[in-house]
Amino acid sequence: MKHYPVYLSVKGQRIALSGGDEAAVAKLRLLMKTEADIVVYASDPVADIQNWAARGKISLIPRALEAGDLSDEVLFYAADEDEEEDARTSNIARDAGVLVNIVDNLEDSQFITPAIVDRDPVTVAIGTEGAAPVLARAIKADLEERLSPNLGMLARVGKTFRKAVEALPFGRPRRDFWADYYFKAGPRVETKGEVAAQQELDELLFQHIYADKQPGHVAFVGAGPGDPELLTLKARKALDVADVVIYDRLVAPEILELARREAKLIDAGKTPYGQHTPQEHINGLIVDHALQGHLVVRLKSGDPTVFGRLDEELEACDEAHVAYTVVPGITAASAAVASVGQSLTKRGRNTSVRFLTGHAIDGFADHDWRELAQPGAVAAIYMGKKAARFIQGRLIMHGADHATPVTVVENASRADQRVIASTLSSLPQDLAEADLTGPALTFVGLTPRRAAATLTKFQQQELA
Structure with a gap:
């Protein structure tokens, strides 16, 4: 983030602008919505600027800006639409310690003005750091349609009521009250004044x-495999209202960003074969916060019902008589297999698919290897990186073809996703050479089929 968004208090403050043509007019239309004192320096201003000055909306100095004119202004706009003049006036402002914006000159500006949706006192600022003004305008138009013209009135009335609402306990009770007002009670009466x-x-x-x-x-x-766009609408709504979010190690930072700023975020991650938060401690966190009346989101990577130790946490809630819901997510296997253009089941190939874990509490997990070694069998193995040689040995021991295709997908659905196409005979060596560091899914019996043109350069090399 190059530009940090803030709302600057400008009531009674001075804002200066140099320029008298259309660029100046465009800026002034926005500035005149504020409660600032606006001073314009222009030798030959257009009619609009002269009219605003005559009506007392702005102060007009009918000459060019000079050194010594600026002192206690909070902002300065260089809007002369002339590169040399803008450079001259902006240098005067900088020498006076005033923040400078040069119209259509992002690099030399100290601040930028976002697109604004105005429902005073509700304002929505939209910025693209100057990269995509057309996109900003499109977002603004969309929000203009969505937000009621009477929203500002509801907010003004609500602002006068904030002291009375202190009769409610801080936190969820107040949030519930304001949610009822702005989304239920308020809209029913907004046209009545x-x-x-x-x-x-x-x-x-x-x-x-x-x-x-x-x-x-x-x-x-379920937080899904990592791509925030794969998060369900129900999951988004849960994060919007959560007081406490207890999250796993593999939950993407972009998804945690969707939680309310006031929400308490608790890392309850587990690292395979490394440091981890004991399950009993996690159970206690969930129950304790719920018993305090909080809305708790237990955020699990993928789908909570797939290798998520969900049952132990549900049992803890049952024992404490805490109500709960389960919001499913897209499991990593679904996202990973989709990324290589395959399906988990195929008519004539396999009528079932196994979801397996590569290791259990006491070491590598054992399975029905004889069944998994049959031609056409498909298995999605979670947490299988360290168990690759063990899996290879068990399958070959039970008759699997050495040439059985194996596909490993690291960081499924994320920007740094990698795909390794291998076979059962070369699996351990291929994984060692790939030096995977992220979570990975191992698919036995599947090979990538997606067109190489759509894969990343690294993936193309892996599949070559």
Whole structure:
């Protein structure tokens, strides 16, 4: 993030602008929505600027900006649409210690002005760091359609009511109240004006103060394989309201970013054969926070029902009489097999597929290797990197063809995904050469089929 977004208090502050043509007009239309004192320096301003000055909306100095004109301004806009003049005026502003924006000159500007959706006091700022102004305008147009013109009125009334809402405990009770107001009660009366909105708030607060305390709740949420776009809508909604998010090691940082800023994030990761958070401790965290009345999201990579130790955590909730829901996610096997253009089942090849784990609590996991060694058998093996030689030996021992295709997908669905096409005979060696560091899925009986043109350069080399 090159430009850090902030909302600057400009009430009663001075903002200066140099320029008198269309670029200046465009900036002034936005600046005049603020409560700042606006001073314009222009030798020959267009009619709009002259009219605004005559009506007292701005102060107009009918000459070019000179050294010594600026002192306590908070912002300066260079909008003369002339490279030399913009450089001259911006240097004056910098010498005076004023932040500078040069119209259509991103590199030399100290700040940028975003596209804004105005529902005063609700404002939405949209920035692309100057990279895609057309995209910013498209997002702005979309939000303009979605947000009610009366939203600002509801927010103004709500602002006057914030002191009264302190009668509710901090945290979830207040959030529930405001959610009811802005998304249920408020929209019902928004066209009736501020008096009706105020009455609705009074009645709503009474209901919330005397309502029974809401119990805590746990949502066991599948975070998917890593790509945030593969997160389900229900998972997004759970993160939007969570007070506490207890997450696994493999949950992508981009997905954690979707949680509320006020939410407490707790890392409960486990590293295979390394340091990890004991399961009993995780169970205790889940239950303790729920019993405090919090909305808890237990965020698990992939799907919580697939090798996610879900049952142990559900049993802990049952014993503590804590309510819960399970929000399924896209398991890594589905994402990984899709990335290589294959399916887990195919008519005439296999009528079943095995989801296996490469290691158990006490070491490498044992399975029905004789069945898995049959021609056409397909297995998706989670956590199988360190068990590659063990898996190879068991399958060959039970009659598997040495040429059986094996595909390993590292970091499925993520930007750094890698695909290694191998065979049963060369699997351990291929994995050692690939030096995988991320989570990987091993598919026995499947080979990549996706067109090489759509794969990354690294993947093409691996498949060559």
